Every structure is written in structure tokens, then in C-alpha cells.
Amino acid sequence: MSKEKFIEKILLFIALSSISILGLIAFFIFVEGVPLIWKVGLQKFLLGDRWFPSQGSFGILPMIIGSFLVTLGALIVGVPLGISCAVFLCELTPPTFGMIIRPMIQLLAAIPSVIFGFWGLIVLVPLIREHLGGPGLSVLAGSLVLGLMILPTIISISEDSLRALPRTFKEGALSLGATHWQTIWRVLLPAARSGIVASIILGMGRAIGETMAMIMILGNAAQTPISILDSARTLTTNIGIEMGYATGDHRQALFATGVVLFFIIMGLNSLALFVSRRKGS
Amino acid sequence: MPEKDKITLQNFSSFYGDSLALKEVSLRIRGNQIFAFLGPARSGKTTLLKSINRLTDLIFGARHTGQIFLDEQDIFAPEVALPELRRRVGMVFDLPTPLPLSIFDNVAYGPRLKGIFQKSRLEGIVERALKSAVLWDEVKERLSSSALRLSGGQQQRLCIARVLALEPEIIMLDEPCSGLDPISTASIEESLTLLKKEYTILLVPHNIQQASRVADRVGFFLNGELIEQGAAEQIFTRPKDKRTEDYISGKFG
């Protein structure tokens, strides 16, 4: 009997590992980052637009704006395309087509971000530089690539939501004389709304958290981007680029950037969980 | 000559959450006989069986009041070892459930859990159990093949052999012949009649006819209550309660 109890205790201990790791992550990031935010002042840190580590200037507003713009751009690209693909797979093609395409999309989701970044670097950036001007390494390039990267997430979750709808919705609408498109636009999409919203929020989370591809194609400018052709930095690339050689306050400032990022992501994930629980699974 | 009861239930009630499954059942069952539990669906018969080997413990939200004694010992006493209890009170379920293992490994599963690993011992146990379940001749050439390839009737006899391998004192069978063809049913009923010489058998029969063929004593249940019990012959020909009579004569069921 006591052997059973012992095993149960061990399994409980093991099961607490994921929450413990989460706690450790939060703890260490905060321990390294918060003192600096305290030192510089929260307002000055978040809203200061001068990032000059060598001079002790730590304002991350340019990076916040950079993250925001790139994510927004990614959503502008990714959401319409993603939902279109979801509708396409679910409604406009025969089931066998979907059976081939769906695994392909899952595979695409597994492709590392550096591959996308590479493609952006050798194809998109020169294209933008030649035809639209600017250095090419730009918010535009970042948005396009990021949009592509979040597509699999949006497509698969939106498509699942659409497929989960009871058939009666579609049949009812069609039998009332609606066209297929009207059914999709007025009945199915609104009904699948919470799943689609959840997919968008998750896509947003992925976009904000993306680092490597953005390092490769956003350029390195720690300045607030004015146009989409400007180079920029995001919160993530800020950390990724400078962590290799940062020391002292500079390094702590990067951790502080991590703290801000942590909060943003946790907020987004909670929102996503909240939205998807609300629809009642 | 007063014989000790094998199983005694005293005012036993069972609940799943708030709903009542068994209501204050009091029952005494002697050894070496076939006791049948009769009644329409949802009258608590399966719950009764699963309470006696405490499989109900596995269901979250199940509780009980009252007591059950096995050989005059309270089965719910804290010092009772559940694995031990469940080996003494074996159960065969309504749908045949062979494990995805070979025939041999299925029958040897219980003894191995008990700690018996010696090959020769296991072989002896498996052979005896399969013979008692009247399955040995059909499978002795292919003990290492998958149990999933057996027919429904064979699988059910395998499940009986599985229980017999543990040398229980009591065997409980919950509609063991549902979904089986008449020949398989007949062979299982025949085994039961042989088995009662060494074991006490609690049976939820598939229908009244089955009970009348094999049972020594019968208890009639309705909505969780034990309405009437007695010798099989008496229950079928001179039931005391009107509800029993209505059920036997097929007015409901």
C-alpha cells in the first residue's frame, strides 16, 4: 500500500514541474529586469524613445512601436488570408482535397522561423528596396513574413471552429434559400466567431514572440519607425541582437525588456484561454 | 445446522452523487450456489455487484451507507486491501473485454499482478483456468495468438478463465451472455452449473428464462430496492409480491 502512495507522491512532484518551471522563469527574469526598471523609472522606460545603452539611456518605446506595427501588419496580412483559407478548406473544396492540404499546413507550421527569415532576406527585401525604396530591411518586409508565419495557426484553428459547427446551421440557411456564400458570410463565420478570434489572438502571440526572422529582415535601427519602409526593432529583436555582448545595466535593460514582453504575452494568452473557454469548448 | 453466510448486505444504500442507485438492501447469500439478481434495467443490479468488489470506489462521487460483509468481515473496513478483495470476488462484465494481449497473457494477467512469475506455475494455472471455463480444447494450440481474434463467445469464456486463474471465492457475472449466440450461451450456463460446486456465483441473468435455467436462489430488484428474494422455484411459481409477479409474467421489463 505504501508503495502506491509513494508512487503517487512522486508523480505529483513530477506533475508540478511545468508550473515550477514557469515560476522559475518568471522569478529569474524579474529578478534581473525589475531593478533596472525601478532605477530608470517605469514611465521613462516604457515611454522613452531613446535607446542608447552606452550612454545609459534605456527607453524602449521605439521597440514597443516596432512590435506593435509589425504585429499589426502581420494581422492585416494573415487574418484575411487565413480565414479565407479556412473557409476554402472547409466549404469550397471536396473533403479529399482537405485531407491532403491539412497535413501540409501542419507541416508548414513546423518550419523554423529562420527559413522564413531567410526567404524574406533574399527575396522580399531586395524587391522592396528596388521597387518601393528604403533599405528594404523594413517593417513592411517584417509584416509580410510574419503574416505568412502566423497563417498556419489561424488557418488550422479557424478551420477547426468552422468544422465543429453543427450541420444544421448550414442546412437550415441553405434550405431557406440562401446562397452558399450568404450562408458562409452571415451564418457560419459569425457562429465560429469565438474560435476565429481565439486563433487571431494566438497568432498575435506568435507574432509578438517571433525573434529570429525579425532579426534577419527588420534591419537594426533602434529608432521609432515613421513609415513602413523604415527599419525597426521589436522587443524581441532588441534582446536577441544585443544579448551577445551586453553587460551590467545594459544587460539588465534587456531583461527588463523581457519582463515587458512576458507581461504582454501572458496577457494575450490569458485572453485567448478566456475566449476559447467562453464558447464552451 | 446453521451455515455461515458467504456474503451479507445490511441496509446497504449506494449513491452516485445525489442520485440513489441502491436503497437499503439487506441480503444474505450462502456459499456454493447460484444467486440470480433479477429486475428491469436501471434497478441497481450492476451497482450491487460492483459494490461487492468495491469497483464503485473508482467512480468519483460514489458513496454508500450500510455494510457489506464477506465471510463476516466488513469489506469497507479501512484495513481491507482492495487488490486482495477483488481477487477473492472476481467479476465478469457484460461485454467481453479481452486485453490487447495474447490468450495466455490475458489469463496470466491476474496471477502476474499477484506476483507469480514462474513460467511452469503460470502454465499450470492457465491450463486449469481455461479447462474450467471450457475453452482449453479450442485454444490450447494457439495460446500465444492475440485474444482479440477469438469469437465473442470465446472471448467471454476467456474473461471467465481470467477470473478463475485467481482462484476466487466468489464469481460475479453481469449479463455475461448478452450478444452471444445460443450455443455459446448454453456452454457458459453449463460451466456455471459446474463451477458452483467450488465457487459462490452471483449472476445478473440476461433474461428470466436464463435465471430459471441455472439459479438456485433469486432476488428481485426494482428501482434500487430489493423487493423479494427466495428459492428460485418459489419465486418463479409462487411470488409473494405483486410486482415480482408482474415482472415474471412479462407485464413489464
Next chain:
Amino acid sequence: MAISRFKTQAISHGIIWIGAFLTLAVMVLILWQILREGVPLLTPHFFLENPRQMGRTGGIFSIIVGTLLITAVAVVIATPLGVGTAVFLREYTRDSKISRIIRFGTDCLAGVPSIIFGLFGFVFFVIFLRMGWSILSGGLTLTAMILPTIICTAEEAIKAIPYSYREVSFALGGTRWQTVKKVVLPNALPGIFTGILLGVGRSVGETAAIILTSGSSFLMPTSLFSPIRTMSIHFFILAREGISMEMAYATGAALIILILIINTIANWLLHRYVRKLEGKGHA
């Protein structure tokens, strides 16, 4: 003059067809470009030689070794942790406070961006535990990253096993652990293996967290404390520093093919074994 509904439908459907086609085309194009340039360069020489001249020539052997070792560390540690968690959640509790806390932790962990894992791995493994930039630091960081995946797939695999198997085991006198060991885990193995493969796929593609914890040395590692470079890091450095486009294409192609193989096997396993088991037995 109102446009007829059918015209609207035609236009809308047309837009969707174009959008979908465009999306899929671009995706395929991206992979195709790298594969087209890179596959011809995938010679045995490429796989078996170490990088020379900072990666301008030679091959990626030491990098493959580094990738394998760091993935192995992650899998060896994350699998028992993940499977143990899944077993606990599905076999030892129901919807209790503990299980909700654990699931919350797992869900959150799954959403943490890789750069944050990198920061954590750096300050915790490299500095605090003094492991330095090493396979071990990177591997342990990866463990945290793939843990949610393994927990999730293991849970699905365990959930797919019919309740009747467990009931039979208990009825034959099995204890909870015996039932897990002899009935649940053996039947959940294919599903668990799928989770491991997905974890491997993630590890191979991970870059940000590993750069911060394993360094970027392309020399052959001599112990678990050696710094290493993984294939995706090598690819990143080659591309960004402009060292060699050829080598970059080749590495990229190898990376894509590896990930495609791993994920295809994982998906195939998932469909073959987990779905099949869901049809067996009765609830």
C-alpha cells in the same frame, strides 16, 4: 441597381480561391526555392565533414552532432517529466484544484516566446548553475520548451485508451500503478512516441533560445559542457553574416528535409495508432 446575390457569391468565392491559392503558392515557393538551390549541394561530403573557414567551406558534421546531442538531452529529460505529468493528470486525479493549476502552468509555458526561454536559460543554467554555454544549458532550456508538447500528446494517448481496459485490470486485483504500468502505458506508447517526435522537431528548429545558452561554436563538442551550434543557428549565422550563400542554402535544405521527415512520421503515427485505439473497447 443591386448586384444579384449570385454575383456577390461569384466574386466572393473568386476572391477566396485567389487568396487560398496565393497563400499555398507562396508557402510552397519558399520551401521550393531553398530546396532547389540547396539539395544539389547535399553531398555525403557535406554531411560528414566539419565546417572550415568559418563555415565557408567544408560540411556540417560537428553541427549535426551538436544538434543531435542537444536534442537528446532535451528528450531524455522532458519525456519522463511529461509522461509522468500526463499519467498523474489522467490516472490519479479528476478535475481538482491541483489538476487545474498544473494545466494552467502547462498552457502558459506553451505560450512563452523562445527569446524569454533564452533569457531564462542564460541566467539560470549558464550563469546561476555555472554550466556555461554548453549542450547541457541548451538542452535543459529546450526541455522546458518541449515539455508542454509532450504532456499534451501523452495525455491524448492516455485518454484514448478505453476505460474498460482499466476496469478489467482493477477487477483482477490490480493496483492503480500496476494498471498504469501494465495496461495504460504500453498502449499509450505510440502516442507518446509521437509527442517525442514533435518535441524533436521543435528542438531542431529552435534558434533564439539556443544561441543564448549554447553559444555558437562550430567545433566538435567534446563533452556535454562544450558549446555547440545547431543546424538552425548555423543557417542563421551563415545567412545573416553573408558568409556563404551556398552553404546557407545547403544547410537550409537539410534543415527543411529533416523537419519534414520528422513531422510526417509523427503525423502518420498519430493517425495510425491513436485514432485506431479510440475505436476499441467500450467506454
